[in-house]
Amino acid sequence: MNNKNRxxxxxxxxxxxxxxxxxxxVRFIYFGKKLTNAPDWKVILSLKTTLQFQQTFDGSFYISLLELLNQEAIYSTKEAYALLKEKGFA
Incomplete structure (x- = not known):
């Protein structure tokens, strides 16, 4: 998949x-991406987790997850899922 359009x-x-x-x-999702300078895969994982737990889009929950993934030394989806599990999200 083209990373630019992921x-x-x-x-x-x-x-x-x-x-x-x-x-x-959608604008807020892209705002969060720019604010945290997160790669698409972290944005998608944060959005997916937000939708799973909140059953709707919750901007503050989404930003919190995105910041969590960016604050930790997370470089792969495996590490991200392990962190989310540790924090009670999986």
Whole structure:
């Protein structure tokens, strides 16, 4: 998958599955990405976890997860899932 469009593709996949984020929510997701300077995979994991736990998009929960993944020395999805499990999210 093209890394440049990975987040956009994930958001489009959510849309086709019936989970429709509004424009403000999408802008906030990209704002969080820019704020934390996170790679797409961390943004997607934070968004996915937010939607699983909150059953809706919760901006503050999403940003908290994104900051958590960026504060820790997390360089792979395996490490990220281990951290989320340690914090009670998995």
């Amino acid at each position: 987040l956009a593709n994930y958001l489009e996949d959510l849309w086709t599955k019936g989970f429709k984020l509004n424009d403000d929510q």
